[in-house]
Amino acid sequence: xxxxxxxxxxxxxxxxxxxxxxxxxxxxxxxxxxxxxxxxxxxxxxxxxxxxxxxxxxxxxxxxxxxxxxxxxxxxxxxxxxxxxxxxxxxxxxxxxxxxxxxxxxxxxxxxxxxxxxxxxxxxxxxxxxxxxxxxxxxxxxxxxxxxxxxxxxxxxxxxxxxxxxxxxxxxxxxxxxxxxxxxxxxxxxxxxxxxxxxxxxxxxxxxxxxxxxxxxxxxxxxxxxxxxxxxxxxxxxxxxxxxxxxxxxxxxxxxxxxxxxxxxxxxxxxxxxxxxxxxxxxxxxxxxxxxxxxxxxxxxxxxxxxxxxxxxxxxxxxxxxxxxxxxxxxxxxxxxxxxxxxxxxxxxxxxxxxxxxxxxxxxxxxxxxxxxxxxxxxxxxxxxxxxxxxxxxxxxxxxxxxxxxxxxxxxxxxxxxxxxxxxxxxxxxxxxxxxxxxxxxxxxxxxxxxxxxxxxxxxxxxxxxxxxxxxxxxxxxxxxxxxxxxxxxxxxxxxxxxxxxxxxxxxxxxxxxxxxxxxxxxxxxxxxxxxxxxxxxxxxxxxxxxxxxxxxxxxxxxxxxxxxxxxxxxxxxxxxxxxxxxxxxxxxxxxxxxxxxxxx
Numbered sequence: 204x205x206x207x208x209x210x211x212x213x214x215x216x217x218x219x220x221x222x223x224x225x226x227x228x229x230x231x232x233x234x235x236x237x238x239x240x241x242x243x244x245x246x247x248x249x250x251x252x253x254x255x256x257x258x259x260x261x262x263x264x265x266x267x268x269x270x271x272x273x274x275x276x277x278x279x280x281x282x283x284x285x286x287x288x289x290x291x292x293x294x295x296x297x298x299x300x301x302x303x304x305x306x307x308x309x310x311x312x313x314x315x316x317x318x319x320x321x322x323x324x325x326x327x328x329x330x331x332x333x334x335x336x337x338x339x340x341x342x343x344x345x346x347x348x349x350x351x352x353x354x355x356x357x358x359x360x361x362x363x364x365x366x367x368x369x370x371x372x373x374x375x376x377x378x379x380x381x382x383x384x385x386x387x388x389x390x391x392x393x394x395x396x397x398x399x400x401x402x403x404x405x406x407x408x409x410x411x412x413x414x415x416x417x418x419x420x421x422x423x424x425x426x427x428x429x430x431x432x433x434x435x436x437x438x439x440x441x442x443x444x445x446x447x448x449x450x451x452x453x454x455x456x457x458x459x460x461x462x463x464x465x466x467x468x469x470x471x472x473x474x475x476x477x478x479x480x481x482x483x484x485x486x487x488x489x490x491x492x493x494x495x496x497x498x499x500x501x502x503x504x505x506x507x508x509x510x511x512x513x514x515x516x517x518x519x520x521x522x523x524x525x526x527x528x529x530x531x532x533x534x535x536x537x538x539x540x541x542x543x544x545x546x547x548x549x550x551x552x553x554x555x556x557x558x559x560x561x562x563x564x565x566x567x568x569x570x571x572x573x574x575x576x577x578x579x580x581x582x583x584x585x586x587x588x589x590x591x592x593x594x595x596x597x598x599x600x601x602x603x604x605x606x607x608x609x610x611x612x613x614x615x616x617x618x619x620x621x622x623x624x625x626x627x628x629x630x631x632x633x634x635x636x637x638x639x640x641x642x643x644x645x646x647x648x649x650x651x652x653x654x655x656x657x658x659x660x661x662x663x664x665x666x667x668x669x670x671x672x673x674x675x676x677x678x679x680x681x682x683x684x685x686x687x688x689x690x691x692x693x694x695x696x697x698x699x700x701x702x703x704x705x706x707x708x709x710x711x712x713x714x715x716x717x718x719x720x721x722x723x724x725x726x727x728x729x730x731x732x733x734x735x736x737x738x739x740x741x742x743x744x745x746x747x748x749x750x751x752x753x754x755x756x757x758x759x760x761x762x763x764x765x766x767x768x769x770x771x772x773x774x775x776x777x778x779x780x781x782x783x784x785x786x787x788x789x790x791x792x793x794x795x796x797x798x799x800x801x802x803x804x
Contacts (some may be wrong), residue, residue, distance in 0.1 A: 204375045209342040210239035210365070212376040213303075214344045218245040220383055222272045222301060224636060226251055226260040230278025233305030233320065235370035237276075246274075249636060249665050252657040254282045256629035258289020261300040263593065263633025266616045267291075269421040271637055272353060278305045279317030284325065285433050288623050291329040293360040295620035296442060297419060299353035302326070302362040309337055309366045326362040335364040339372035352382070357507040358419055390527035396535045398519060399478065399502050404539070406476030406500065408551050409435050410455060414525075415442030415619070416481020416506060417612070422526030426480070427451070429529055432536050434548030436555045438467055440482050441604060441684040442619045448610040449590070450790040455555045456562075459488045460773070461766045462525075462604035466562030468770045471495070477550060480504045481525035484514040487618065490770045504528045514730045533737060559791045563780035564765065566606055567787055569731055572759040575599070575674050575778070577731045578608035582644070582672065582790035585738035590614065593631040596622030598680035599648040602764045610788055625654025628671065632662055634753075635669040642742065643669035643796040649712070650679055656717060659751055663722030668745035668752070670738070676758040677710040682764055698760075710757060718753045725753040 209743045213236070225248045240246045240601040251257035254277040261273030270499040275286060283304040293300045294348035306312070307319035312335070327334035331352045342365070351504075391737040401522050403409050417426050423446040429557035430437050430447065433520065436455035437447045437738065441462045447454050456467025471477075472578035477499055482488075483602065484503075489495040492515050503517040511520035517621035521528060579602065595618040609615040616634055618626045631645035652673050679695040686692060697711050707727075724744050726737045734756060741752040762774035780786040782795045 204377045206373055206375055208235065208239065208368045209339045209372055209374055210236045211243065212343050212374060212378070213346055214246060214382060215378040215563045216241040216343060217274065218243070219378060220272070220346075220350045221270065222266055222274050222350075223247060225249070225274040226257040226264070226275050227276030228254060228257065228278070230282065230284070230305060232251070232279040232307065232366075233276060233303070233663055235367060236303065236305065236365065241357070249632070249661060249667075251629070251661055252287035253655060255288050255625070256655045256658045256661075258286045258302060258631035259292065259626050259629035262289060263616060263630030264291050264637045265298050265610065267301055267613055267634040267637035269613070269803065272350070273300045273633060275300060275302045278702060279307060279322070279663065280320050283320065283322035283362070286310050286362070287326060287329060288621075289341075290326055290360050290362065292618050292621040292623055292626060294329045294331070296618065297358045297415060297804045298360065299358045301349060301353065302360060304362065305370070306335060306364045306366040308368040312366070314375065322364050323362065323476055325653055330362050331359040333362040333364070335366065336369055337366070339369050339374050342369065342374070343376055349382075349430055351386055351566070354386045355388075357510070358477050388524040388527060389522050391504065391521050391523035391531050393531060393535070395521045395523075396528070396531040399521065400532060400535045400539065402434065402500060402502055402519060403435065403476060403478055404544075404546055407801065408474045409476040409478065409548070410471065410474045411435050411437045412479040412482050413437055413443040413446040414480060414482025415440065416525040417443055417446045418612045420481065420524055420526035422529050423447070425526060425529035425533060429533050429536060432533065432540060433545060434552055436470065436552055439619060440485070440488055443482065444604070444608040444615040445612045449608040450558065450610070453552060455605065456559060458770060460490045460768065461601045461764075462769065463770070463773070464605060465560040465564065465773065465775075468773060469558050469562060472771055473554075474499060476500045478502045479517075480528060481485075481506070483510065487513070490768060494769045494771055506560045522734070538760045556791065560794060563702045563786040563789050563793055564605060564775075565778055565780040565785040567785055570759065571730055571733050573728070573756050575602055575690050575736070575758050575762055576606060578672065578674055578734060578756050578758075579603055581734040581738060583608055585735060585742070586642060586644055589641060591616065591634055591638065591641050592646060593627055593634055593643060594646040595626040595630070595651055596624065596681070597648040597651055598684065598762065598764045599646055599651070599674045601681070601766065603646050605765065608788070624651045627651055629656050629658045631669050631671065632658060632667050635667045639667075645669060645671040647671065647673055648680060649673065649675040649677060649714070652714065653712065657721065659718055659721040659723045662751035666749040668749045670745060671751055671753045673714060673753055673755040674758055675710060675714065675755055676760050676762065678760060680762070683761070708757070714753060714755050718751075723751045724748055725755065726753045726758065729757050736763070
């Protein structure tokens with residue numbers, strides 16, 4: 204058996220568990236761990252400018268590819284507390300990341316040593332497990348347990364805190380005989396599947412709700428196969444967007460108060476049965492529970508037993524991994540199909556598609572300053588089905604989810620429940636690190652962009668190219684819209700006359716100069732007809748320069764985005780699409796009015 208420092212054993216375990224990409228920054232209390240990474244050479248590392256950003260990079264890296272677990276590393280005290288927002292975001296959206304912090308020596312933990320803080324206690328509410336390792340011989344077992352916890356049940360993050368003397372201590376360890384722990388996955392039984400399918404068959408207007416658990420289970424293919432076999436339309440949640448392509452015949456649109464489609468809400472209100480798989484019934488999806496559930500029967504499948512009934516009591520609940528549930532659902536459905544016992548859903552699916560055809564929002568505006576809808580129209584035109592979108596919160600994200608198109612799982616990567624400002628930029632760097640050959644496109648409002656803007660330098664230093672579409676109205680747009688209920692417009696303006704950049708026209712920060720100063724490329728657009736060319740130029744620039752490229756679109760100052768408090772009462776602030784020309788990139792073209800019979804007028 205080999206004798207080695209605990210940190211050398213930990214790095215070997217990271218590699219064997221498949222966690223070979225780290226984001227973070229070294230410091231006194233974590234330097235032993237960095238020395239092990241340097242000596243071993245099997246762990247790649249990206250140096251962040253802020254530890255919170257490193258945690259979001261790790262999250263983006265995990266979300267991009269099935270099986271990935273991003274690692275975030277920092278020194279003690281402030282680095283650990285900086286990670287808390289990343290832990291919260293990952294925990295809220297069921298994303299496994301491993302945060303590793305250095306710590307003061309064990310004997311100093313109660314003596315208020317420099318940068319010593321009880322990070323395990325601070326992190327506990329926003330992680331599946333947070334632990335300070337006090338005994339060197341426990342380090343291998345702690346890492347082994349951490350990987351099992353991150354992967355089992357509802358996935359989530361773990362924080363391991365390593366005192367510096369524990370890091371330096373030597374132990375006996377044999378990596379050759381180390382094996383990751385088996386991860387149990389609950390699976391729906393045959394009896395449960397038969398009951399759920401019987402309930403579905405008894406319905407006249409059924410829907411499937413596809414949540415992020417399907418993405419985590421890498422089971423989108425099973426979902427689409429099940430939908431096609433049964434003929435049942437699918438409503439993806441925001442976290443499940445991409446599990447069925449937006450242009451699929453059975454894609455019914457998203458449902459909700461903000462990140463939703465008019466036709467999706469209308470279809471949900473018409474449905475009499477809903478089978479939710481791997482979803483949380485999040486409040487931005489459901490709105491008022493009474494409206495959402497009225498006259499509908501619900502079956503809920505979730506990997507976490509206590510998630511069933513958390514928001515409302517379903518008529519039938521199944522604790523199961525989403526992929527395992529879909530597999531047994533398919534088994535039952537295939538047998539029923541072979542016996543001719545699956546109902547014909549074609550008429551219901553046609554109704555759903557007709558709503559989609561008639562329920563489009565207008566995107567084609569020629570206004571100057573630019574209306575944001577036009578930006579998303581041009582993004583649809585410029586980026587094909589392989590694009591990976593990254594976004595977090597704000598009017599930009601809400602309207603993008605109403606107007607952009609996603610065709611594959613893990614191609615809409617979004618901070619769903621926590622929605623921290625500043626998340627988009629570092630998360631996009633994590634996604635682009637995980638999949639360097641894809642086109643990664645981040646979308647931010649100006650405030651989100653400014654929160655962790657310094658991380659652009661990370662993309663420049665480590666040659667991590669991606670396109671960042673910045674929609675700039677120089678406002679805290681979502682908060683301003685919410686303030687309408689209080690008849691105020693208070694401390695939400697970001698505009699000022701920039702004495703160094705009069706060319707920005709009073710919009711305040713010169714993002715082009717900042718991006719260029721951080722080693723990146725940037726383009727500013729004032730007219731809608733120039734957006735498309737700017738996006739095409741950006742695609743060429745990321746290939747040529749291998750750095751982030753910012754495309755800033757100067758928007759009208761005030762846009763109120765469609766939203767409401769109930770799914771049957773969404774307020775539309777803009778005119779709706781009446782022709783294909785109004786929404787030229789919609790996945791279903793609006794049919795023109797038929798010509799009058801006989802040529803009369």
